[in-house]
Amino acid sequence: MPANKNQDNLTVSIICRSTGRAELQQALDSVAGQNYPALELVLVDALGSGLEAPPEIRSGIDKLQIVNHGQAMSRPVAANAGLDAASGQLLMFLDEDDWIASDHVANLVACLRANPDVQAAYSSTRKTDARGKELQTVFREAYQPLLLMRDNYIPIHAMLFSAELIAKGCRFDEAFDIYEDWDFWLQLNQHTAFIHVDQITAFYRQGGGSDTATEDTANRYRQGHPLCEARARLFDKWLPQWQGQQLNALIGDMDKSQELSELANLLDSEHQANLGHQEQIRQQLQELESLQHRLNISEQQRHEEHNAASEEISELKNHLQLIQNSLSWKISKPLRAVRRLWKKQ
Numbered sequence: 001m002p003a004n005k006n007q008d009n010l011t012v013s014i015i016c017r018s019t020g021r022a023e024l025q026q027a028l029d030s031v032a033g034q035n036y037p038a039l040e041l042v043l044v045d046a047l048g049s050g051l052e053a054p055p056e057i058r059s060g061i062d063k064l065q066i067v068n069h070g071q072a073m074s075r076p077v078a079a080n081a082g083l084d085a086a087s088g089q090l091l092m093f094l095d096e097d098d099w100i101a102s103d104h105v106a107n108l109v110a111c112l113r114a115n116p117d118v119q120a121a122y123s124s125t126r127k128t129d130a131r132g133k134e135l136q137t138v139f140r141e142a143y144q145p146l147l148l149m150r151d152n153y154i155p156i157h158a159m160l161f162s163a164e165l166i167a168k169g170c171r172f173d174e175a176f177d178i179y180e181d182w183d184f185w186l187q188l189n190q191h192t193a194f195i196h197v198d199q200i201t202a203f204y205r206q207g208g209g210s211d212t213a214t215e216d217t218a219n220r221y222r223q224g225h226p227l228c229e230a231r232a233r234l235f236d237k238w239l240p241q242w243q244g245q246q247l248n249a250l251i252g253d254m255d256k257s258q259e260l261s262e263l264a265n266l267l268d269s270e271h272q273a274n275l276g277h278q279e280q281i282r283q284q285l286q287e288l289e290s291l292q293h294r295l296n297i298s299e300q301q302r303h304e305e306h307n308a309a310s311e312e313i314s315e316l317k318n319h320l321q322l323i324q325n326s327l328s329w330k331i332s333k334p335l336r337a338v339r340r341l342w343k344k345q
Contacts, residue, residue, distance in 0.1 A: 045067060120161040123199055159185070
């Protein structure tokens with residue numbers, strides 16, 4: 001960092017490349033809403049069509065620059081134009097379809113102040129849908145140099161970095177139309193480590209023109225796909241610059257053979273345990289089915305016995321009724337009455 005890093009109110013230049021999208025207003029509002037006191041907005045007119053900042057934005061920041069080369073600029077060319085125009089000691093980019101929370105800049109400045117040996121810090125970033133509705137995806141990977149060699153995990157507006165790194169020759173490679181920010185981070189990483197501030201203060205809208213956070217990761221390796229071809233061009237550039245120790249460490253970081261072997265053993269052990277559980281359950285089911293069968297037989301027997309008793313009782317009642325209706329029963333009725341009286345005496 002510069003020698004005056006610990007002075008108050010270092011100017012932070014926020015570079016915004018714009019093609020005049022409707023989402024630009026939200027991005028600019030988030031810049032004007034920062035609670036950090038010393039801001040410069042560098043608005044790069046990437047179409048060269050006479051872009052102007054709304055008046056309320058002009059009143060919400062200390063300094064505004066509009067960069068217009070009179071012609072359309074690619075993303076990396078527009079980024080370099082912004083870097084050339086910026087006057088702040090600390091710099092960051094903000095794409096026109098993204099936005100930042102009010103404490104984004106202040107948090108990252110505080111981090112760099114607390115770590116004078118580091119010249120770049122980045123926040124966690126929430127992904128949103130095209131309408132700005134928050135999604136579950138959060139980019140919050142800790143700083144990992146080896147991971148940065150094989151993937152870009154830092155959204156461009158998450159990072160705040162020192163202007164000294166630009167003085168050391170870090171610029172956007174204008175040969176890249178995709179992953180120009182990844183290439184830029186690799187350049188910065190040659191001169192400084194990064195610090196991750198795990199607070200979600202940046203918001204990344206999916207579906208933008210620079211959207212490389214594809215849901216189908218296979219596209220990164222599918223020959224002929226733009227993302228695959230862009231990765232290949234980036235590796236063509238950087239492989240000659242990486243040392244053998246770096247490449248070996250990278251391969252070691254990706255080599256999961258030992259973990260896979262341990263996982264396979266664990267899965268086999270769990271599979272055998274599950275087979276044992278299945279056999280126990282099968283035996284228990286057989287016992288339950290046998291018990292249910294016995295209960296059904298017992299119930300059937302009780303039902304049959306009940307029906308037989310009912311039929312016998314019904315037959316006895318019928319016989320009794322026949323007896324009572326018979327002529328001999330009626331004739332002997334007076335004799336039965338005398339017998340009952342005799343028993344009472």
